[in-house]
Amino acid sequence: MCLNLLDWPGQGRSALESYRVSMRMRRLPRLPRRDSERGPWAGGHHGLEGRPNLVFARIRANQTRSQPGHRLAVFLTIAPMPIRLDKLVSERFILSRRAAQDAVRNGRIDLDGVRCDEPGREVELDANIQFFPNRPKARKVASRLRVLYEDRYVVIIDKPAGVLTLPTPLGEHDTVQSRVARYLMLRHGGRPYAGIVHRLDRDTSGALALAKTPEAARAFQELFKAHDIERQYLTVVEGRVPRETGTVNLALVTDRGDLRRGVARNPGEGRHAITHYRVVERFASVATLVACWLETGRTHQIRIHMAEMGHPVVGDLVYRPREQPRCKAHFHRQALHAQTLGFIHPLTREQVRVESPLPDDLAEWIVDLRNRFGIPGAGG
Secondary structure (H helix, E strand, C coil): CECCCEEECCCCHHHHHCCCCEEEEEECCCCCCCHHHCCHHHHHHHCECCECCEEEEEEEECCCCCCCCCCEEEEEEEEECCEEHHHHHHHHHCCCHHHHHHHHHCCCEEECCEECCCCCCEECCCCCEEECCCCCCCCCHHHCCEEEEECCCEEEEEECCCCECCCCCCCCCCEHHHHHHHHHHHHHCCCCCCEECCCCCCCCEEEEEEECCHHHHHHHHHHHHCCCCEEEEEEEEECCCCCCEEEEECCEECCCCCCCCEECCCCCCCECCEEEEEEEEEECCCEEEEEEEECCCCCCHHHHHHHHCCCCECCCCCCCCCCCCCCCCCCCCCCEEEEEEEEECCCCCCEEEEECCCCHHHHHHHHHHHHHHCCCCCCC
16 A cells, blocks of 8 residues: 655655665654645554554655755555464464464465465465364365475475376376476465476385476476586495495487387497486395495486396386396386485575485385395295
8 A cells, every 4th residue: 555645744865865764664653634635644653454554564755855944745654464364363363473384284264265274374365275174174184295394486296106106198187297387286386386396216215306386396496407406315226335435427319229228339429428326225135235325317317227227226126137147136116216306496595405214015025125135044
């Protein structure tokens, strides 16, 4: 709301400049009521639709220099300060702050007719909110989608194994992209945008980022294209990896001769690909738990590089050499997990680093390997 011109006594511009401040969260003074000044100010402290004038006010002079005895035009721009949804619920419905937060999280608060489960969401003081104390507790979207990090531009989720990142030409309905879109719709309403930034294989679990706006999608795609990303994976590979650390620097091609990706065999072929690795734990000569860092991010890079070393990822039926001796370690999927994702946010310039815990099936299987093969002479 912008008030009409107010009369400032003619002390000259310097007097006003001495009062050039921005008042935040300060009650405005009661102005004298005069017939010539009826309007928004006439109501005193309750001139804004019956609410206390707890507002943000900024005073600025116009560009014309005032002469002694003249009046100086001053604009006051008044806007109510936003408030957290849980605080507004607490005040509006006379609830404790904890009870208000629970009501929001459990889906019992509607904002503008749409369920809102964000206690920290900022709303206006006169926001249209409704409280339904007897509404059944909302089913958490987190049962199908675990969010590791979220801001206004990007959401990083914990991708479960067995789910595609996005649909194939067959048109699968249950994908990471569709789950994130549904999550954003239930959480924020409207028509959400869930843009693919990078991908994980169907059977790979772990941290996966999706953009919430087209602008963010372009920014993050450039970030990944420049490889300015920290990406660490955990994998269990067949056999005993002899070296504690190492680097695989082998270019990759999209067709190695059998319509599958693989390592380039001729100089100048393929795309540059580098994988750094470190041994975390050995399970006798049966298998090795390895941490991998990607300097580049090519499709199936870790799986191809590990297989080329003679230590394919356990459970990888695509790149495991057919002549490889049978391994005693068996897993129902490829044992690969995207553990860490870190970057400098391309839009906020903040440092972001998230870690995805090992999924239960992989964590339990590693414990089993440790019990069977981790102790010399045990298992077999």
